[in-house]
Amino acid sequence: MLSERAQLLLTTLVERYIADGQPVGSKTLSQASGLVVSPATIRNVMAELEDLGFIASPHTSAGRIPTARGYRFFVDSLMVMQSLDRLERHAPPEVGGLPKGNPQRSIAAASQLVSQLTHFAGVVMLPKRQEAILTHIEFLQLGENRVLLILVTADGDVQNRILTTQTAYSPAQLTEAANFLNAHCAGKTFGHLRGVVEAEVHALKGELVTLLNAAAQDAMASPGNETVLISGERNLLDSDDLASNMGRLRQLFELFDRKTALLQLLDVGNRADGVQIYIGGESGLEPLGDCSVITAPYRTNGEIVGTLGVIGPTRMAYERVIPIVNVTAKLLSSALSQ
Structure with missing residues (x-):
C-alpha cells in the first residue's frame, strides 16, 4: 500500500509525463503536486516508488518516468476517468452516431472514429463468419466440374466460392440444390448451415448430397472467416515514443499486416x-x-459479436482514451442492433 503522499506524487508524475513527454524532476513534482515538503522528502518518496518498480530514471536525465507497472497502478487505482460530457465537447460531430443499416459501413466508421478521436490506430475484430445471417444461396455452373457458390448475407455482403466437384451437375440439379438450401437455411446463420444440411439431406437425391456438403464446408472454411479492420496506423508514426525506435515500429506494422496474433489478443476481449x-x-x-491496447466488446441485439479498440504508445491519456473506446463500442452496438 502506498501512502497518500506517494499516491499523489505518482499521480502527478504520470500525468505530467503523459502531458509533456519529459522526465519529471523533483522540483517540478513538488510544484505540480502542491505538496509543501522538503526536496529530501520528495527524493525519498521517489526512491520508494522506484524500488517498487513504478518509476524509472533514464540515464540521460535526473528526472523520472513511469514504467509499465507504474501505468498499471495508476490506471487501476489512481486515475480519475474523464467525463463523457467533456469528451462530447471536444469530439467531432460524428461522435453522436454511426451509419446504420449496413454493418460493414458501421464497423468501418467505428474504426475510423475511434482512431480520429484518440489519434492512435483503431482496430476492430469483425463478427465471426458463422454469426452472419444468410438470405440467399445460389449455384451457377462454370464448367463440367466447377460450380460457383453464391452466398448473400443480411448485411448485403456477397460471397462467391468456386467448388470443384466430381460430378457434372445439370442446371436443373443446381436449381434444386439452391431451392433446398434457401428453404431450409435462409434467415439462419452460417454456423447453422452445416447442421441443417446434415439433418435434412435425406430429403434430396443422393447425387446432390455431396454438393451440399461441399457447399456447407466451404462456406464455413472460407477465407476471412475472422479478420481485423485497422484504421489510422499512420498516426503511430507521429508518436515520438514509437517513432524513435524504428525496429520496434517495423515489428508493429508487420503485426498489423499479419493480423493473426492481433486477432488472438482481440478475441480475449471478445x-x-x-x-x-x-x-x-x-x-x-x-x-x-512499447504500446498499450485498450479494447471493449460490441454487441448485436445484446450478444457480443466482436471487439473494438485502439493501439497507441504506453504514454497515452488513459483517462480520456478509455471512455472513448467504451463509448464508441456502445455506439457501434447501437448501430448494429437497429
Missing part, C-alpha cells in the same frame, strides 16, 4: 464483459512492448 487494458508486455506480443 469473451470479456467490459473494457480490457493491456499495458506494455501485458499483451504477450513483443511488437506491442
Whole structure:
C-alpha cells in the first residue's frame, strides 16, 4: 500500500509525463503536486516508488518516468476517468452516431472514429463468419466440374466460392440444390448451415448430397472467416515514443499486416464483459512492448459479436482514451442492433 503522499506524487508524475513527454524532476513534482515538503522528502518518496518498480530514471536525465507497472497502478487505482460530457465537447460531430443499416459501413466508421478521436490506430475484430445471417444461396455452373457458390448475407455482403466437384451437375440439379438450401437455411446463420444440411439431406437425391456438403464446408472454411479492420496506423508514426525506435515500429506494422496474433489478443476481449487494458508486455506480443491496447466488446441485439479498440504508445491519456473506446463500442452496438 502506498501512502497518500506517494499516491499523489505518482499521480502527478504520470500525468505530467503523459502531458509533456519529459522526465519529471523533483522540483517540478513538488510544484505540480502542491505538496509543501522538503526536496529530501520528495527524493525519498521517489526512491520508494522506484524500488517498487513504478518509476524509472533514464540515464540521460535526473528526472523520472513511469514504467509499465507504474501505468498499471495508476490506471487501476489512481486515475480519475474523464467525463463523457467533456469528451462530447471536444469530439467531432460524428461522435453522436454511426451509419446504420449496413454493418460493414458501421464497423468501418467505428474504426475510423475511434482512431480520429484518440489519434492512435483503431482496430476492430469483425463478427465471426458463422454469426452472419444468410438470405440467399445460389449455384451457377462454370464448367463440367466447377460450380460457383453464391452466398448473400443480411448485411448485403456477397460471397462467391468456386467448388470443384466430381460430378457434372445439370442446371436443373443446381436449381434444386439452391431451392433446398434457401428453404431450409435462409434467415439462419452460417454456423447453422452445416447442421441443417446434415439433418435434412435425406430429403434430396443422393447425387446432390455431396454438393451440399461441399457447399456447407466451404462456406464455413472460407477465407476471412475472422479478420481485423485497422484504421489510422499512420498516426503511430507521429508518436515520438514509437517513432524513435524504428525496429520496434517495423515489428508493429508487420503485426498489423499479419493480423493473426492481433486477432488472438482481440478475441480475449471478445469473451470479456467490459473494457480490457493491456499495458506494455501485458499483451504477450513483443511488437506491442512499447504500446498499450485498450479494447471493449460490441454487441448485436445484446450478444457480443466482436471487439473494438485502439493501439497507441504506453504514454497515452488513459483517462480520456478509455471512455472513448467504451463509448464508441456502445455506439457501434447501437448501430448494429437497429
